[in-house]
Amino acid sequence: MTASLRIARATAALAGLFLIALPLLPLAQDNAPPYSVLSRDGRRSIPVVVNGGRELVSVDDLASLFQVTVRGDQLAGGFTLTYKGKTIIASADKPMASVDGRLVALPSPVVQSNRRWLVPVEFISRALGPIYDQRITLRPAARLILVGDLRVAHVAARIDVSGPPTRATFVVTPASKVTASTEGGRVVLRVDADAIEATLPPSATGLIESIHLGDQPDTVIVALTRAAGPARVSASAADNATRITIDVAAAPEARPPVSQSPTPSPQPPAPGGESPAPLQLSGRTMQTIVIDPGHGGDDIGVKGAGGLQEKDIALDVARRVRSLIESRLGLRVILTRDEDKSVSLDERAATANNNKASLLVSIHANGAPSATPSGAEVFYDRLDREGEAARRAAAEQSVSLPIIGGGSRVLEIIPWDLAQARHIETSETLAGVLAEELRKVVPMSQRPRQQAPMRLLSNADMPAALVEMAYLTNGAQEKEAAKDAFKNNVAQAIVNAVARFRSLTEDRETQ
Amino acid sequence: MTTRRLLVAGAVLIAIGLVVWGVGALVTKQPAAAPAVVETTTPTETAHITATLFYASSDGRALVPVKRDVPLASGVVEQGRQILLTEMQAAPAPYIKVIPEGTTLRAFYVTDRGDAFVDLGPEIVRTHPGGSLNELLTVYALVNAVTANLPAVQRVQLLVDGREVDAIAGHVDIRRPLMRDSSLVRERDANQDSKVKSEKE
16 A cells, blocks of 8 residues: 555656646747758858748747847747847737738747747748848748848759769759869859759769759759769850750779869850850841830820920931941841831830841830939840749750751740840840940930830840930930930940940850 | 555546646647737827838939828728828829829729739820839839738739730830839938828828
């Protein structure tokens, strides 16, 4: 009986201890792969715990990564996060936060566990993002948190041939300069971008042991097996994508060192080369230029206080550009309208596309809500979400067809209304050259080159830019724009820019 | 007898254990100190919210965020309508309104995917003054006003007279939903009042 009583007392004591310890037990949590936080300072990781199927991060980790101040308030059952005078207030078990005075919904409640505050990963973009002084973008699929306006390159890797020789292909979008180096039995691909978003094969075969992201945010590491011999790296460029191919041969006997100087392909961007991504003209030399005089007919565009109409000055300058290009550069020039008539934006783009124009330059005059703004501006297109998707899809779904005489030609599949998607970089170059040439002869605005979602340009299947010559809402500019000297200067600058752009592109193609 | 007493003692212990477990579970399920919901936008007596609206700067070069009182409405859709209707009213000095005078709001709605649709009357096309800058300011004043104040909205599709159109004045592509654009936004001058009361007050 005594022994039984002891057992009973011991059991009761254990039950008591259990009661005391119960509130201190942490929530059931599983670890998940961490998120990578990418910024211009580099790549850091933030641990993630899973609770109830939701991924949570610790507010303390946010404090150290984002330099925010966190103060817990046990009485109120919440915490306050402060950043540069702005605050986020959140309470336990509430799927929301007050962000600088506004309620923001969260996908799951805020949790307190082991005296740590845990918030859903989405808290970073939804709550911290609005008060942070840099853009914060959450990419759950890639487990990335981007801080700031980063140039992110997408790298899609696959192993084509197990071999040996083993062949791996890397498609980098948008087209970027890629530098390859070999060190210690691995090939390091360094992409000219702030960060890489990668689609990598989960396992490797043949002479490639693994493909993974490097410690540096702009590198991909291709680790080779002990049986690997020299690795040959070559690059080719499809529109808006750089394709890197790595061929790994078997070691002849014992494993020799990996080739220290990868053989670059003859085409830019050569790994290790200094040249930027090539300008693309779809393999054509420049033959036809389409000049688009904006507006026309009932659509007069901007009308200055003095009566000057945008549609008239646009057509006038376009005609001057045509005669100068034809006489000086010997190129064929097509105007989308050569009279005062209404032409739809689709018809204008179709004129350029159907004539396989090498360039499209649209000519306009600007208008502002006050008389202050002045100066010329050049626009090129900005892709939206669909445009970016189309560009990636085009790069990934391109079809390589053999052509007579050897080699192959890459056909890309891209929707008509997003044709500009694969010319964005070259259009940016064109806009830059136009702005530089215009600056020599006319006043420029405070933002001489701008990117915006421009309806006409987005359908153009060639490098394309839109020139705003002057503000007709500015009285002095309107008077100036009416003069022949101004119109001749603008026309001459556009022609000079076309000539410079032609030499840039044709130089690239002969490399 | 001894066996009975042991059995009784065991049963009592099990019962105590179950009670302890149950209480513990209840304790963990309930928030330790159930806090009050964080009230951040407590309705004022005049039933307004403070929204960030966008107007052209006095020099006409950029958009400026301006805090204004907007009538409080129930639900995201109705609140969005009120925000847009205020955006279309005259701009507080010294800012400049970038939505053409007489523009009407035909409808406003939000999809489950976070896309808002702003359906404008056809007069916006007829009366727009034209020019790339003017058009960019008009489009992004609307897009930014919606996205800045309604966190549920990620993108804004502008419609004219119930239909998707190419552009309002021939430049800016509005065929697809647009995201917020801060590149045209400039913070107000330091010496300007940060909050401008609604014209109605």
